[in-house]
Amino acid sequence: MTASRTATPATDSAPPQAAGALGRAATVGELSRSGGRVATWLRAGLRVAWPPVLVAVLALAAWEAWIRVRGVPEYLAPSPSAVADALAADPTRFVGAGAVSLQHALGGLVLGAGGAFALGAVMAHSHRLERALYPFALMVKVTPIVAIAPLLIIWFGFGDTPKYVVAALITFFPMLVNAVTGLRSFDPAAHDYFRAMDASRWQVLVLLRLPASLPYVFAALRISVPLALIGAVVAEWMSADSGVGQLIVIAHGDFDTPALFGAVVVLAAIGVALTGALALVERRLLSWHESVREW
Amino acid sequence: MTTSSTRPALAATPAVAVEGVSHRYESHDGALLLALDGVDLSVADGEFVSIVGPSGCGKTTLLRIVTGLIEPIAGHARVLGGEPEAARAAGAFGLVSQEPGLLPWRSVAGNVALSFELAGRRADRAEVRTLLGHAGIEPFADYFPRELSGGMRQRVALARALAHGPRLLLMDEPFGALDEFSREELRLELLRLWERERPSVLFVTHAIREAVLLSDRVVVLSPRPARVVADVAVELPRPRDGAVEETPAFLDHVARVREALREAGA
Numbered sequence: 001m002t003a004s005r006t007a008t009p010a011t012d013s014a015p016p017q018a019a020g021a022l023g024r025a026a027t028v029g030e031l032s033r034s035g036g037r038v039a040t041w042l043r044a045g046l047r048v049a050w051p052p053v054l055v056a057v058l059a060l061a062a063w064e065a066w067i068r069v070r071g072v073p074e075y076l077a078p079s080p081s082a083v084a085d086a087l088a089a090d091p092t093r094f095v096g097a098g099a100v101s102l103q104h105a106l107g108g109l110v111l112g113a114g115g116a117f118a119l120g121a122v123m124a125h126s127h128r129l130e131r132a133l134y135p136f137a138l139m140v141k142v143t144p145i146v147a148i149a150p151l152l153i154i155w156f157g158f159g160d161t162p163k164y165v166v167a168a169l170i171t172f173f174p175m176l177v178n179a180v181t182g183l184r185s186f187d188p189a190a191h192d193y194f195r196a197m198d199a200s201r202w203q204v205l206v207l208l209r210l211p212a213s214l215p216y217v218f219a220a221l222r223i224s225v226p227l228a229l230i231g232a233v234v235a236e237w238m239s240a241d242s243g244v245g246q247l248i249v250i251a252h253g254d255f256d257t258p259a260l261f262g263a264v265v266v267l268a269a270i271g272v273a274l275t276g277a278l279a280l281v282e283r284r285l286l287s288w289h290e291s292v293r294e295w
Numbered sequence: 296m297t298t299s300s301t302r303p304a305l306a307a308t309p310a311v312a313v314e315g316v317s318h319r320y321e322s323h324d325g326a327l328l329l330a331l332d333g334v335d336l337s338v339a340d341g342e343f344v345s346i347v348g349p350s351g352c353g354k355t356t357l358l359r360i361v362t363g364l365i366e367p368i369a370g371h372a373r374v375l376g377g378e379p380e381a382a383r384a385a386g387a388f389g390l391v392s393q394e395p396g397l398l399p400w401r402s403v404a405g406n407v408a409l410s411f412e413l414a415g416r417r418a419d420r421a422e423v424r425t426l427l428g429h430a431g432i433e434p435f436a437d438y439f440p441r442e443l444s445g446g447m448r449q450r451v452a453l454a455r456a457l458a459h460g461p462r463l464l465l466m467d468e469p470f471g472a473l474d475e476f477s478r479e480e481l482r483l484e485l486l487r488l489w490e491r492e493r494p495s496v497l498f499v500t501h502a503i504r505e506a507v508l509l510s511d512r513v514v515v516l517s518p519r520p521a522r523v524v525a526d527v528a529v530e531l532p533r534p535r536d537g538a539v540e541e542t543p544a545f546l547d548h549v550a551r552v553r554e555a556l557r558e559a560g561a
Contacts, residue, residue, distance in 0.1 A: 189396025193455075194391035196362050196465065197413040198383040207409070211400045288400040288439050 003138040022212045086258035087265065092245070098266040104160065104232035105270070106224075108167020113224050115168070117216040117217065120179025122207065129198040130180060141173035145231060149238045158241045167231035171224035175217070215289050218282045225274045228269065243275025310463050310495030311338035311361055315370035317520075320357055330356050332520035333370065338463075343489065343496040345506035345550060348516030353501040356513065358465050361497065362388055364445040375462060382463070386414045389494070395452040397440040403451050404436040410458035421456075425531075426524070429488060430454035446477030450484065457488060464489075464496045470505070483537055484509060486513035486527030490534050507531075507548045508540060515552060517559035525555030 054104055060080045066072070067079040088096055119137075121128040145166060154160040158210050186208050194204050236245020251259035306333050306506060313336040319329045331352035338344045344553055360372050363379025374382035382388065395407045406499040407426055408418030425432040432450050440448055443472075449469060456464060469485075470478040489496065489509075501504050506513045515525040529548050531539055539545050 007433065023423065045349065154302065187394070187396050189392045189394035191396075191399060192392055193390050193396045193452075197365055197389045197459075199413050203413060207412070208398070211398065214400075251509070288441070 013228060022097060028034055049263060061275075064095035075255045075257050078261055081189065082258045083265065084259040086256075087262045094262050094266050097242075097244045097247040097263070098270055101232050101236060101245065101267070103166050104163035104236065104269050105274075107160070107164045108231055109171050109224060109228040111164055112168030112228070113221065115174035116172045117179045119181055120176050121209075123176075124180050124209070125182035125201075131266040137173060137176050145170050145234060145293050146238075149235055152235070158239050160242075163232050163235040163240065163243070166235035167228045170227045170231035174223040175220040178216040178220035182213030185216065186212040214289055218249070218278070218286065221278055222275070225278055226271055228272070229271055233267065296384075298325075301557065309337045309339050309528075310375060311336065311344075311497060313357070313361065313370070316357070316360055316367045316372060317369040318353065318365065318401040320356075321445060321519075327459060329520035330366070334521060334523055336514055336523065338495050341495055342508055343498065343553065345501060345510040345513045347498055347506045347513055347556065348478075348518060349518045349556075350501060352483065352516050352519050352521040353469055354406045354516065354521070355443050358435065358467055358497065358499060362390070362465065376467045376476065386459055387464070389456035389464045391449070391456045391464070391466045393468045393471045395440070395445075395448040397448060397451055397455075399413045399440050402437050402439055403432060403443070405472055406440070406451055407455045408557050410455050414459040415513045418419075426454055428544045429434070430457075431484065433552050444477070446481060449473060449477070449481060453485065453488065454507075457494075460492065460494075462494055464494050466496065466498045468500055469498075470502075471500070477536050479537070480551065485509065486535055496505060503549055503552050507552060509537065513548075513552050515555040524559040527551050527555065538561050 021247070035093065062083060064079045067077060078086070119133070123133060148169065149166050151160070152165050156162040156165065183205075190208055191204070194208055233245045233248075236243035237249055238245070240246050240249040244267055248260060248263050251263065253259075313334055316331055316334045316336075316413055317329065318331045320325050322328050334357060336344075336346070336357070346357065356365065360367050361374060361379060363372075363374075363383055372379055375385075375387055388472065398409065402424050405421075408423050411418035411422075424433060424436065424488070426508055427436050430446065430450050430453060433453060435443060435447065435451075440451070443451070455467075469549065470481050473481065486509060496509075498506070498509060503513075509530050513525075513527045513529060514523055515527065516522065517524045527548065530546070531542075
């Protein structure tokens, strides 16, 4: 850990002190250094990524070959090239729908996971309150979201609100459970020290409980992020007025199978991007935690 | 720092005055267990007092009563002439427990700076560095706790406990979880650090030699329910170092404490 934090990559051209000491050449040094770093990252990325990329290329090639050799009709199963054509023919349709769904998912996530964390912070302080509220939280979790979605559309009408609410409901429970556990999983010896120092409840929460809960919060987010996307798309699909959900309903009605696959590609891309972004933030914030150990 | 072997004149208000303190708690099967039975204990200003007793005799409970985190069922504790809560609010306590209790997401410097933050003032970088220097951990300022050995972590905990200049240092078997080498090293380190400001210390341990090496007085507790069975004044010159452990006077003190423990049935 120390090494990775303090050491510069071995491939770097000049050590920092040397670049600084050169004075007028410093800017050039800095530039080539950052260029070298990007190249290093790319190379490192490729080294990690080549096995799944190879699998993807092979799978797509086999799929394409199968469709062509067997002459499978496009409405049944389009070839990868047909899907690519559909995406390329009207990219704004897919990107636009994806952006709307992404917004619904993230909005719902902030609402649901944020609210769950706040409630979790309250519940973590009182076992009685936890017992009082937990059954209702569980009820929200076990009720299939498709049963609630029509109700929400009746209540909130079409538009963005029911999408946010569905995505929020579906992300609520994983965060609640993890927040309560996480906010209680602090080191008792550290807590003794805080108490001897006459720390306020607020100081204990912000300086001790909250950071200690982060590994749990991220575990919850890894579950909640894909769920938020599901919630958003289900709500969009039910009201059929925006986002990838609407795109799916329309493509389905038209027997436009390539567009259906296009929708899947868009959702998969959003899901992968969100998960990747989350992993980056997690690595940054949890570098101290054993789950992010690099050796 | 003083090189004289005599204690400075003791101030009128003792750092800790525990009078007739009793406490009991409920065991897992619902029975009430008397942990402390009329314990009297005092720590003079600047005095280093150890509490020695068998495990589970309520030493930790006594420390919690002194910090005001537990209200005893009988008797009372006063700290610096006032209520324990008031002393706590004034930042009078420094605490080192058996587990270091460091924040794993903060560097060594950040952990020591926490004492300033909790005492309500911003930590000065240079000030933190100086403190780390005193504790001999300055080279590790940017390390994280999990990169350190157990002994090093406990050094950080000690530096953190002393950072805000507490008037009363409470130590609850601070070296109990360490290997013998680290323990030896940290005892001497504690002596050295203590000599700088000479805060009052209440030190809980079940290591007799450790208690004698460090203390001005060793208070011996009986098995549960704990009563004070002996109060042994340690008349060894200060500042002390490891060499004192070889002297006949040291061994004589150790024998007296051990004898008191044996008589108490520990």
